[in-house]
Amino acid sequence: MFLKGGLAAAGSLAAATLPASAAELKDDKQQLATLIDIGKCVGCEACVDACSEINSHKFADPEKPFPKMYPARAKVSDWSDKQDVNDRLTPYNWLFIQHATVDVNGEETELTIPRRCMHCVNPPCVKLCPWGAAKQLKNGISRIDAEICLGGSKCNKVCPWGIPQRQTGVGLYLDILPSFAGNGVMYKCDRCYDRVAGGDLPACIEACPEDVQTIGPRDEIIKKAHNLANEINGYIYGEHENGGTNTIYVSPVPFEALNKSIEKGNGKPGLDPIHDTMADANNLAAAMVIAPLAGLAAAVGKFYTLTKEDK
Amino acid sequence: MKELTAGTQGITGNRVIRIIYTVNIFMLVLTGFGQMPIYKRYYMSDIPGFSWLANFLTTRYVHYLVAVLLLALVAYIGMDYLVLKRKDREITATGYVRIALLAGIVFTGILFVIKNFPPYIFSPNFIIFLNLSHLGFVMAFLLVSLFCVVVKKKWTTSR
Numbered sequence: 250m251f252l253k254g255g256l257a258a259a260g261s262l263a264a265a266t267l268p269a270s271a272a273e274l275k276d277d278k279q280q281l282a283t284l285i286d287i288g289k290c291v292g293c294e295a296c297v298d299a300c301s302e303i304n305s306h307k308f309a310d311p312e313k314p315f316p317k318m319y320p321a322r323a324k325v326s327d328w329s330d331k332q333d334v335n336d337r338l339t340p341y342n343w344l345f346i347q348h349a350t351v352d353v354n355g356e357e358t359e360l361t362i363p364r365r366c367m368h369c370v371n372p373p374c375v376k377l378c379p380w381g382a383a384k385q386l387k388n389g390i391s392r393i394d395a396e397i398c399l400g401g402s403k404c405n406k407v408c409p410w411g412i413p414q415r416q417t418g419v420g421l422y423l424d425i426l427p428s429f430a431g432n433g434v435m436y437k438c439d440r441c442y443d444r445v446a447g448g449d450l451p452a453c454i455e456a457c458p459e460d461v462q463t464i465g466p467r468d469e470i471i472k473k474a475h476n477l478a479n480e481i482n483g484y485i486y487g488e489h490e491n492g493g494t495n496t497i498y499v500s501p502v503p504f505e506a507l508n509k510s511i512e513k514g515n516g517k518p519g520l521d522p523i524h525d526t527m528a529d530a531n532n533l534a535a536a537m538v539i540a541p542l543a544g545l546a547a548a549v550g551k552f553y554t555l556t557k558e559d560k
Numbered sequence: 561m562k563e564l565t566a567g568t569q570g571i572t573g574n575r576v577i578r579i580i581y582t583v584n585i586f587m588l589v590l591t592g593f594g595q596m597p598i599y600k601r602y603y604m605s606d607i608p609g610f611s612w613l614a615n616f617l618t619t620r621y622v623h624y625l626v627a628v629l630l631l632a633l634v635a636y637i638g639m640d641y642l643v644l645k646r647k648d649r650e651i652t653a654t655g656y657v658r659i660a661l662l663a664g665i666v667f668t669g670i671l672f673v674i675k676n677f678p679p680y681i682f683s684p685n686f687i688i689f690l691n692l693s694h695l696g697f698v699m700a701f702l703l704v705s706l707f708c709v710v711v712k713k714k715w716t717t718s719r
Binding site: 280320322323371373376377379380381384386389394397401402403406430492526530533534537540541542543544545548549551552555 | 595596597598600601602603616617620621623624625627628629631632633634635636637638639640643644670673675676677678679680684685687688690691
């Protein structure tokens with residue numbers, strides 16, 4: 250714990266910054282990112298409690314019994330009786346603390362890592378939602394609109410961290426074909442978009458007694474993250490993962506080591522290096538520009554060939 | 561110029577082009593519907609050889625690939641008609657309907673491709689409109705195409 254305190258002190262010197270101003274938070278024309286200084290986190294879970302409390306009005310109140318699902322493969326996902334679970338992501342817990350036991354300067358240390366949605370710069374959950382229920386705001390927040398989400402869970406599948414979590418028995422699907430299409434609503438951290446819109450800090454940032462998180466314009470946060478990493482000889486995660494995210498972690502140990510130590514699984518995201526999942530298909534856009542030209546050239550070529558033969 | 565119009569019975573008069581077009585549309589529809597979470601739920605991806613349908617990133621990639629082919633094909637057939645066949649053949653009413661619907665699919669598809677680049681490009685409400693209109697154009701195109709196949713309506717007819 251002494252070492253952890255030391256890390257926290259070093260971190261606080263490096264990232265001694267005031268939180269973003271209300272005006273900065275309300276400015277919806279630039280992407281806001283958060284810097285999470287892992288060295289400062291003591292795992293007190295004040296952020297977890299604040300998140301649940303502030304966002305409780307957004308949580309599902311499902312109708313029971315749930316509609317019978319067809320085919321039987323479609324399983325209900327019910328967390329309504331397990332709302333207190335806070336050691337993983339659930340529809341009722343959008344932020345949790347991950348624990349890693351790692352070697353820091355030769356000493357075995359437990360590091361704690363607040364985990365929630367990364368708020369990708371180009372979020373697959375938003376861009377690939379088949380209905381547009383997942384939305385990206387201009388300030389970089391991605392959130393799921395519970396009013397129109399059908400709970401198909403595609404966002405969970407395309408998210409490299411599997412962040413969104415499903416609650417059955419709630420949402421629009423109940424009014425359509427509840428037994429055959431949809432399965433509830435997907436929930437995840439919306440970085441307190443409503444508070445931010447009013448110039449307030451997200452609950453997790455405001456509640457943290459250790460100032461683990463800093464929020465601000467993405468380019469400034471990236472600079473701060475690099476300064477902090479340089480000062481503590483640390484490592485950065487989130488700057489380039491999945492093409493870049495708006496959640497930048499700085500750790501005193503390599504993320505590879507953290508990733509090996511943390512418990513991973515459903516609702517427990519890893520810290521793997523993630524390539525830009527949206528880029529694979531996006532790279533074909535150039536071929537889409539060339540394709541019509543190739544088609545036109547082929548038709549013109551055919552015309553000239555036939556004209557030549559005609560002569 | 562007799563040879564210039566030889567074997568040009570219509571937009572899909574060429575057998576090879578017709579096969580490519582049909583396979584192309586089939587793949588676009590297959591991968592397009594694969595953007596909705598239905599294939600795994602309804603066991604489609606359990607069919608041997610179709611497990612890839614359960615992977616949204618794969619179906620998206622294949623959808624883009626076949627869209628590239630569609631764009632080339634549309635440009636080729638369009639230019640081929642304008643340069644070689646317009647003199648002898650005219651587009652039918654159902655042909656115009658299909659062209660308009662196809663244009664709607666292509667246009668909304670292009671907007672989709674733009675949308676998928678980072679970061680915020682279109683508003684959330686416009687993206688909802690885009691999702692519904694792309695699907696709407698596809699459904700209308702499939703229904704009209706089915707009608708045309710049943711009642712043997714061609715894209716073009718002799719002038």
